[in-house]
Amino acid sequence: MVKLTINGIDYEVERDKTVLQVCNDIGIDIPTLCHDERLEPYAACRMCLVEIEGAKNLQTSCSTKVREGMVVHTHNDKVMDARRDVLDLLLSNHPIDCLTCEKSGQCKLQDYAYEYGVREGTYVGEMRNKPIDDSNHFYTYDPDKCILCGLCVRVCDELQNTNAIGFEDRGFGTIVATPFDQGLGNSACVSCGNCVSVCPVGALMPKYDTKFRLWETKKVRTTCSYCGVGCQMDLLVKGDKVVGVEPAFDTFNNGLLCVKGKFGYKFINHGDRLKTPLIKKDGEFVEASWDEAYKLIISKIEDTKAKYGADALAGLSSARCTNEENYMFQKFMRAAIGTNNVDHCARL
């Protein structure tokens, strides 16, 4: 354990933690734009700066480990001025179009501008002016809104291990790009959307088909139904329509999803979606009740089994079922039907 003083109060905290982690534990809110507990510290946004007595410059709390006897100030004038100036600099190179920005209401830059009372960027000069990359089927990248926190690049590298994107050029001209500027749609990107999920501003945005504000939606926690892994996610529901998906961070998939979970939700409210069983009568599919459908299936199975034996039947289950459902299905085929002819679409 280590003893230190934060904002005049003494604490005894675990060794090997960063100042930011300790502050989070004890309920001191420190702003961050580039920090993610799942990733290596990056210390680029400089919003988490704190004053540590004895240090020449302000220190980033995300990358400073606690030390015995440390005296930390997280919200004194010097720190607050530095954070305000950082926000001012960011906003001076960021379109102030919150009124129409899709991210409004869930944008960290907007939240901090509000919290720190920075109404607009006060430095008048050149602003980034690059075209939007909309070559990916599921999301877009708007470099003008990007604050270069690097979360997308690092998630793609450290968590997704795809390395589809990186930084291009340097200094004021830096942007996030794919190799040789081929565009996201022509890159190694697997469209997992984990970069989109971590973007703190409106630079990486899903291609929504419904306009909504976050405060108009309610979040519904559910299990992704695409495969047996069982990733947890929050459906964003506006009225009775699913308008977006966010990965759950407080569970085993740890804020990650794949392309299906992140972007494959539009079938839910799609007009072509089947909502009742269909039975072919006189060459045409006709809507039927579940009872009717089950009865038909049972009678066909019994007929076939009586006529040709149990091995004339085979079962094929879906990767969209859970492991438990798949287990039950093979048990059903073996015990109830009496055959080992059972297979699964995702077997190798």
Next chain:
Amino acid sequence: MMSQEKLREIKENARPLLDERLKVEDKTEVRDGNIVLKGDYYKKQVRIALRNCEIILPESIEEYIALDGYSALGKMLFEMTPEDVVNTMIESNLRGRGGAGFPAGRKWLEAFKYDADQKYIICNADEGDPGAYMDRSILEGDPHSVLEGMAIAGYAIGANQGFIYVRAEYPLAVKRLQAAIKQAKEYGVLGNNIFGTDFSFDIELRLGAGAFVCGEGTALMESIEGKRGMPRVKIHRTAHRGLWQKPTVINNVETLANIPVIFQRGAKWFRGIGTEKSPGTKVFALVGKVKESGLVEVPMGTSLREIVFDIGGGVADGKAAKAVQTGGPSGGCIPVELFDTPVDFESLAKIGSIMGSGGMVVMDETDCMVDIARFFLEFSVDESCGKCVPCREGTKRMLELLEKITGGNGEEEDIARMESLAVTISTGSLCGLGQTAPNPVTSTLHYFRDEYEAHIRDKTCPAGHCQALLEYYITEDCIGCTKCARSCPVSCISGKVKERHVIDTDACIKCGNCMEVCPVGAVILR
């Protein structure tokens, strides 16, 4: 296989040949038992890092050995433990010559103490300050001294691999280093089982791709690892977790070139040179408006006046000296009133500049200090890696403010704006490049504030340098030859033949043609 006897034999054979050659060339003399370069320029200099430059043939390992080369390494492998070597370095108090002045011995000690299966030595040869070429001269003129310094460092901390990160823009240095490494391996002073002992040390070159920020230690390591050159978060010391997360000592070229001599002559001898806190010498690239530009190596504590006037011969073209800029884009401008300041790490920091790697640019009365600040800041803006906000966005905004001022559009509040921005950038940036980027601006604001005010309030450039604030004007010396009017691309000069001409300043585009063609020098800028 190399042995101490064999080294002595090579030395004894090579020395007479070297003496013979030097005698024929007649550019050296013997002073206090050392071979030094002749001439007034060198009289006041004490050359340790540059001891062999321009004296030995850089391609010849024999000539390096003739002047005691590799004797320090050979001796230490048999007579000193790695711990002794580290202690000698600490005792010498050799401070890093790359700019920050961190004691090399303490760096070595950290890496020495840290237990690991693999350690590395890196030579930082990514010299990039505008006008600075100290390291280049050492690499081109005496590559073996750097190799020997690295091998000594390797023995001290227990590393068997070294890397020299050198700019690709230094092709001759690269060529000479490659040749020197090959020779050193052939002679058994580098590679496996050096001097027949079980100490092995290999050196490889890594070429930089032109980014200034790769001179920053952790960005350099990222670059060697094949990643984008951006500074790392300073959560671990590089002496504990550096290159490929292994303990790494990174020293600059000049630092390494000092090391063999320290072990030949002892730490005490070294401490006898220079000042107490900054022992030894420092090499400067004396450039700018000075009469005799070139490399100057003087004991620490020598005053700027001695360097600029006694060695450099003062300012060229009979103009008055105005300032000296030290430390490149991270340094500051020191006004002529402070030329008696001794040049050492502490004294320069006290007056708002830094020692830096050794760039020393002399400025005269025609240099506009606002524009000088703009020049150095532009360099930092171009070379920022773009990782952290204060450096990426802040230096750009500061440059825009300076351009506004030199462009004649400065407003009163711009100075305060720059001052507060300078605080954010210097206290809030991730690496040294950002933290020191405002120095050229803060130091000129401190010493030459009146020039900023003249640009802003009076819309004039006192040094007569900023084009936007100047007007072309025809004096009464005009003979009415009409040459200027005929050469004006926008026809804004009027006047009759043999009568004084007049420039319409509203229409003038300040191309300067009139000034160039005037046969009597009647066109002036004011």
